[in-house]
Amino acid sequence: MARAPLGRQQLLDAARAELLEGDGQVDLHALKRRSGLSTGALYHHFGSKAGLLVAVYEQFHAGLVAAIADDTLPADVSWAERERLRTHHFVAYHFGDPLAELLLNRIVREPEIAELETGGLTRLTAAAGRNIHQGQLDGDIDPGIDADLAGACIIGALRYGIAEQLRRVPRPSTDEAAERLWNVIAGALTL
Known part of the structure; x- marks a missing residue:
């Protein structure tokens, strides 16, 4: 970079x-x-000051996308194992950045940031739908599940679930938080 x-x-x-x-x-x-x-x-x-906030958010989001990218995950494991690890990377990234809680719970209300977040969530949702569809093609996920709807639900659960866990006092460990979120994902996909 x-x-x-x-x-x-x-x-x-x-x-x-x-x-x-x-x-x-x-x-x-x-x-x-x-x-x-x-x-x-x-x-x-x-x-402007708003432009600065946008740049801070963009930097945070780019780091998140890099942290959960396919090239950070092993290719020789099952879909579920890979996605469980991706969930852990997602949580570790948020828990590792002290600004995450403010960005997700307060700063995101700024109109310019809300617009960016909407775009970012839309891209993540589309990628999740494609990923779930690939899991269906590979035989790892029930083909009767609507991949796009499941992707949207999972990204929503991750986004709001991580914000909620960042607010908890005491905050759960990265492993605990990742396991909680993974259980939601696994349940949604009947894994």
């Missing part, structure tokens, strides 16, 4: 820190102080 221009990355890093410290809010004066850059740099790189 190409490295972002220095000022841009400084602003992204400062925004992540400010979001965490500000419980989902970014104060421009604090952002300038933390990044050591001017408001002009913010507008140059992102166009």
Whole structure:
């Protein structure tokens, strides 16, 4: 992955820190102080404060997509084993990023972020439907299940299930959370 221009990355890093410290809010004066850059740099790189939030979300989502990509999973295992591992990667990514809870529970309400999330969920849902259909073709999943509907339900369960588990006090371990989510997936697909 190409490295972002220095000022841009400084602003992204400062925004992540400010979001965490500000419980989902970014104060421009604090952002300038933390990044050591001017408001002009913010507008140059992102166009607006909303554009900066969009970039933070896009960076988070790109990391998630990379964490659960097919090339991170073994090819020589059953569909269920591979997808159980993918679920674990999904949970580990969210639990490993301190910004995940804010992004999924608070920042996602920002209109620009909500629009991005909708697009991201749509792409993940389509990929899940194709994946389930392939599992049906391979004989691992009941062919009577509507693959596209199951994909939509599973992505919805993952999205809202991980947000709920991130809010829990005490937070479950990565293994516990992944197993809980996998049980929902396995149940939906009658595995």
